[in-house]
Amino acid sequence: MRRPSTVAASCFETHQRETERDPLTFDERLAAIRASMIEHKLEVLVAIHDGAHFIETPNSVFVLSGFKSLGPAAVVLSCDGEASLIVTPAWDVERAAECRPGLRVIAADDVVDVLESACSSHGSHGGKLGIAGLAATRWDIAGRLAQTLPQASAADDIVFDAAAAKTVEEIAHAREATRIAELGYARLVEIARPGMSEDELALELKWYTKTLGAEDNFLLLCAGPRNPAVAPSNGRVMQRGDTLVAEITPSYRGQLAQICRTATLGPTSAELKHKYELLVRAMNAGIQAAHPGAPMAFVCRAINTVLEAEGYGEYCHPPHIRRRGHGLGFGSIRPGDVSLDNDTVLTEGMVFMIHPNQHLPETGYLLCGEPVLLTGRGAEPLTKHQSALFEIGL
Amino acid sequence: MLAMNPTLLVGPSDWDPGRMPQEEFAARADALWRDNPSATGAIVYGDRVNHAELAYLTNFTPKLEAALALIPRDGLPQLLVGGGVNMLPAARPLTFVADLRPLRNVGKTVAEWARAQGGGTPVLIGSTLMPYVFHQEIAAALGSKMGDKTAELRRLMGRKSARELAELRQTCATLDAAVAAMRAAQRSGAGVTAAVLAGEQAANRRGAQEVRSLFSLDRGRTLRPFETLVERAVDPLQVYVAVRQLGYWAEGFAVLTASPHPCAERADAVLRSGITRMQAGERCSEPARSITQAGHPLHPVTARVVGNAIGLALQEHPLIAGGCEDRIEAGGVYSLRAGLSDERGHGIISAMVAVHEHGNEVLWSSPEAA
Numbered sequence: 158m159r160r161p162s163t164v165a166a167s168c169f170e171t172h173q174r175e176t177e178r179d180p181l182t183f184d185e186r187l188a189a190i191r192a193s194m195i196e197h198k199l200e201v202l203v204a205i206h207d208g209a210h211f212i213e214t215p216n217s218v219f220v221l222s223g224f225k226s227l228g229p230a231a232v233v234l235s236c237d238g239e240a241s242l243i244v245t246p247a248w249d250v251e252r253a254a255e256c257r258p259g260l261r262v263i264a265a266d267d268v269v270d271v272l273e274s275a276c277s278s279h280g281s282h283g284g285k286l287g288i289a290g291l292a293a294t295r296w297d298i299a300g301r302l303a304q305t306l307p308q309a310s311a312a313d314d315i316v317f318d319a320a321a322a323k324t325v326e327e328i329a330h331a332r333e334a335t336r337i338a339e340l341g342y343a344r345l346v347e348i349a350r351p352g353m354s355e356d357e358l359a360l361e362l363k364w365y366t367k368t369l370g371a372e373d374n375f376l377l378l379c380a381g382p383r384n385p386a387v388a389p390s391n392g393r394v395m396q397r398g399d400t401l402v403a404e405i406t407p408s409y410r411g412q413l414a415q416i417c418r419t420a421t422l423g424p425t426s427a428e429l430k431h432k433y434e435l436l437v438r439a440m441n442a443g444i445q446a447a448h449p450g451a452p453m454a455f456v457c458r459a460i461n462t463v464l465e466a467e468g469y470g471e472y473c474h475p476p477h478i479r480r481r482g483h484g485l486g487f488g489s490i491r492p493g494d495v496s497l498d499n500d501t502v503l504t505e506g507m508v509f510m511i512h513p514n515q516h517l518p519e520t521g522y523l524l525c526g527e528p529v530l531l532t533g534r535g536a537e538p539l540t541k542h543q544s545a546l547f548e549i550g551l
Numbered sequence: 552m553l554a555m556n557p558t559l560l561v562g563p564s565d566w567d568p569g570r571m572p573q574e575e576f577a578a579r580a581d582a583l584w585r586d587n588p589s590a591t592g593a594i595v596y597g598d599r600v601n602h603a604e605l606a607y608l609t610n611f612t613p614k615l616e617a618a619l620a621l622i623p624r625d626g627l628p629q630l631l632v633g634g635g636v637n638m639l640p641a642a643r644p645l646t647f648v649a650d651l652r653p654l655r656n657v658g659k660t661v662a663e664w665a666r667a668q669g670g671g672t673p674v675l676i677g678s679t680l681m682p683y684v685f686h687q688e689i690a691a692a693l694g695s696k697m698g699d700k701t702a703e704l705r706r707l708m709g710r711k712s713a714r715e716l717a718e719l720r721q722t723c724a725t726l727d728a729a730v731a732a733m734r735a736a737q738r739s740g741a742g743v744t745a746a747v748l749a750g751e752q753a754a755n756r757r758g759a760q761e762v763r764s765l766f767s768l769d770r771g772r773t774l775r776p777f778e779t780l781v782e783r784a785v786d787p788l789q790v791y792v793a794v795r796q797l798g799y800w801a802e803g804f805a806v807l808t809a810s811p812h813p814c815a816e817r818a819d820a821v822l823r824s825g826i827t828r829m830q831a832g833e834r835c836s837e838p839a840r841s842i843t844q845a846g847h848p849l850h851p852v853t854a855r856v857v858g859n860a861i862g863l864a865l866q867e868h869p870l871i872a873g874g875c876e877d878r879i880e881a882g883g884v885y886s887l888r889a890g891l892s893d894e895r896g897h898g899i900i901s902a903m904v905a906v907h908e909h910g911n912e913v914l915w916s917s918p919e920a921a
Contacts, residue, residue, distance in 0.1 A: 208553075208556060208600075209556055209598070209599075209600040210555075210556055210557075210558050211558050211599075212558050212559070225555070225778075227553045227554065227555055227556075227776060228553050245553075246553050246852075247851070248773070248774065248851045248852045249774075249775075251773050252773070252775050266855070291683055292682065292683050292684045293682050293683070293684075294682065294683055295601075295679065295680050295681065295682055295683070296678065296679050296680070296681050296682070296683055296685075296686040297679035297680070299682070299683035299686075300679075300683065300686070303683070354563070356561065356562055356563040356564075356565075356760075357563075359561040359562075360561055360562050360563075360755045361755070363561050364748065364751060364752055364755060367748060367751075367777065368744070368745075368748055369780075370779050370780045372555070372776070372777050372778050372779065373555070373557055373558050374557075374558075374559070374561075375558045375559045376559060376561050377559070377615070378561075379641060385637045385640055386635075386637030386638060386641075388615075388634075388637070388638050388640070388641030388642075389559065389560070389561065389614035389615050389641055390561055390641075391563075391564070391565055391641055391644045391645065392563055392565035392644055393644070406558075408558070409779075410778065410779060413558075476635065476636060476637070479635075487558075516637075522637075
C-alpha cells in the first residue's frame with residue numbers, strides 16, 4: 158500500500174513516469190491509515206470536527222467517514238478495524254448511516270459525552286490514543302475533549318497525509334466540481350453588469366452553482382478599477398471599466414475545486430492583456446513543473462521565475478503574495494500551499510490549485526488559476542478552458 | 552435549528568446607518584458596561600459560523616476569516632480582521648468601526664491592548680467559540696484576567712429594540728416569500744431541488760444575505776441538507792428554511808402538499824396551544840410542556856427542544872425545552888415548533904413569536920399544509 162509522504166526531498170526525479178497508478182479507494186485509504194496507526198503504536202484514533210466547514214481547515218471526520226456533518230461530529234477508529242461515527246444533531250443519524258454502509262453510527266446530543274464511552278468500547282484501555290482535528294475545533298468542544306482524553310497525542314499527520322492523494326471517488330467529485338465552476342464562470346460573464354452590486358452577483362452565482370449540484374461554494378468575488386486583493390463581496394456597485402476577479406470554488410459531495418478568473422466590465426486595456434498573458438505563462442510554467450517526485454516548492458519557484466524575469470521579483474513575496482496555490486478539501490488539504498517553504502513531495506492522485514494570482518503595480522490584483530490532478534504524466538488541469546482574460550461586452 | 556454551515560458568507564452585510572444607527576450600538580455598549588462596572592473593555596470574538604455577539608457590538612459579519620473586536624470602555628474600538636492588510640478595504644463597509652487592522656499575533660496584540668486599558672480586567676465575549684489554538688493564545692495573554700461574559704451579553708441581546716424588531720419583521724416577510732415560492736414550485740410539479748431553490752432565490756432577491764434549507768425525501772420522517780440534485784417531485788414535501796437579512800434570522804417549517812395533511816393539522820393545533828403559553832415571565836418549560844405533552848407522538852427533530860430565542864444568531868438562548876427554567880422575556884423573539892410523527896404521517900410546523908409586556912404577536916407561522 159503506498160502512502161503519500163511529506164518528507165523533504167533532497168533530490169527528486171525530473172523525468173515523468175510513463176505509467177500511472179490507480180487512485181486509492183476509500184477502503185484502501187482507511188487501511189493505510191490503520192497501518193500507520195500500528196506503525197505509530199496507536200490503539201485508537203479519534204477524529205473530531207465542530208461542523209464549521211472551511212476551505213482552509215481540514216476535516217478528519219470527513220476523511221474517515223465521507224460524512225459532512227451539520228454539527229459537531231467525531232469518528233473513533235480502532236487499529237483492528239472497528240470504526241464508529243458520532244453524529245450531532247441526533248436526528249441526522251440516518252443520513253450519516255447512508256454515507257458509509259458498515260460504519261457504526263451513533264446519534265448524540267453532545268459529541269464529547271459520547272466520545273468517552275465510545276473510546277472505551279473501541280478498546281482504549283490505557284493503550285495509546287491519537288486525536289486529529291483538535292487544533293481547529295472550537296474551544297467549548299476541544300477544551301473538554303482535551304480534558305477527557307488527556308493522554309491523546311496529535312494524530313493529524315496520520316489522517317491527513319494518508320488523504321493527501323484523493324480517492325477515486327474524490328477525483329470524480331473534483332472533476333464535477335470543476336465542471337460546475339466553469340459553468341458558473343460562464344454565467345458570471347453573462348450576467349455581470351455595471352450597476353449590479355458585488356453581493357448581488359455573488360449570491361446569484363452561488364445559487365446558480367447550487368442548481369448544478371454544488372452543495373457549497375467558497376466564492377471570493379470583487380471588482381474595482383484596481384483591486385488590492387481578491388476579497389469577499391460587499392455592497393459595492395460595479396462600474397464600467399472595473400476589473401472583476403473571482404475565485405469560484407464549488408463543492409460537489411464535499412470535494413472542492415476552484416477556478417480563478419479575471420474579467421473586465423467593458424474594454425480591456427492592452428497593458429492588462431499583456432500582464433495577464435504573463436500570469437498565464439507563469440501558471441503554465443507551474444503546471445509543467447508539477448510532477449510526481451518534485452517538491453511543491455519547485456512548482457512555486459517555476460512560477461516565480463517567469464515573473465522575476467519580467468522584473469516582478471519583489472512582488473513574488475509577502476505582502477504581495479503568500480502562495481501560488483493550495484490543496485483542496487473539505488477532507489485533507491494536503492499537499493498544502495504552493496509556496497517556497499513547502500517541501501512536500503508530490504505524488505500521483507494529489508489534487509490542488511496552481512494559481513499565480515498576483516498583484517502587479519500596473520493592474521492591481523489579477524486571478525489566474527486551475528485545479529490540477531497529479532498523474533504519472535504530470536499535472537493534468539481539470540478544466541476544459543484555461544484561464545484567459547475575458548472582456549464583458551457592454 | 553442546525554443547518555449546514557457554508558464555507559464562506561457571500562450575501563449583503565454592509566452596515567446601513569439609516570437602519571441601524573451608531574447610537575444603537577452605543578446603547579448596547581453602555582448596557583454592557585452597566586452590567587460589568589469594573590470592566591476596562593471588551594474583547595469580542597466572531598467567525599463566519601458564530602458571530603452574533605460581534606455583530607451586536609460592531610455590526611461586523613466575518614465573511615471569510617475570524618475577527619476580534621477590542622472595545623475600550625472609554626475610547627474608540629478596533630476591529631482586527633483575519634486575512635491580512637489587503638482584506639481591510641472589503642471589510643470596511645461592514646462596520647461603523649473606523650480602526651480596522653489585520654488580525655495578527657493574537658496573544659501579543661490582546662495583551663498589549665489590555666495593558667493599554669490601564670491594566671484592569673477586560674471582559675471576554677465568545678471565548679468558547681474560538682478554535683482551540685486561538686483560545687490558548689488568548690488565555691496565555693490574559694492569564695487570570697480571562698473572564699467570559701458571553702452569557703450575560705446574550706441576555707442583553709435577548710431583549711430586542713424597536714429597530715431590531717423592525718428588522719425581524721422584514722426578515723419574516725422574506726421567509727414568507729421563500730416558503731410561498733417553494734410552495735408554488737412544488738404545486739407546479741417541480742422536483743425537490745428545484746422547489747427548494749425557488750424559495751432560496753426568492754429570498755435572495757428580497758435582499759436575504761443567507762438562506763439555509765433542509766428538506767425531506769421520505770414524507771417528513773427525516774430531514775436532510777442539500778447534498779446533490781434531487782430531480783423527483785415529492786408530495787408532501789417537508790421543508791425547513793432559515794433566512795438572514797440585515798443581520799437577523801427568521802426560520803420556519805412548512806409541509807407543502809396538494810392534499811389534506813391530518814398530521815400537519817394536528818401539529819398546527821398543538822403549536823397554537825404552545826403559542827398561547829409564550830408570555831412574558833413564563834418559564835420556557837411551559838410552552839415546551841404544552842407541545843410535548845399534548846398526547847401525540849413527537850417528531851424526532853422536535854422531541855427535545857421545541858424552540859429557542861432567535862435574532863442575530865439562528866439559535867439564541869434560552870431554549871424552549873422541558874426542564875428549562877429560564878423565563879420568557881418581554882422584548883424577546885422566539886422560534887417555536889411542533890412536530891408530530893407516527894405511522895400515519897409526519898409533519899413539523901413552526902412560528903416566529905414576538906413576546907410583549909402583555910401578550911405576544913405571531914410574526915410568521917407556517918402556511919396551511921394544503
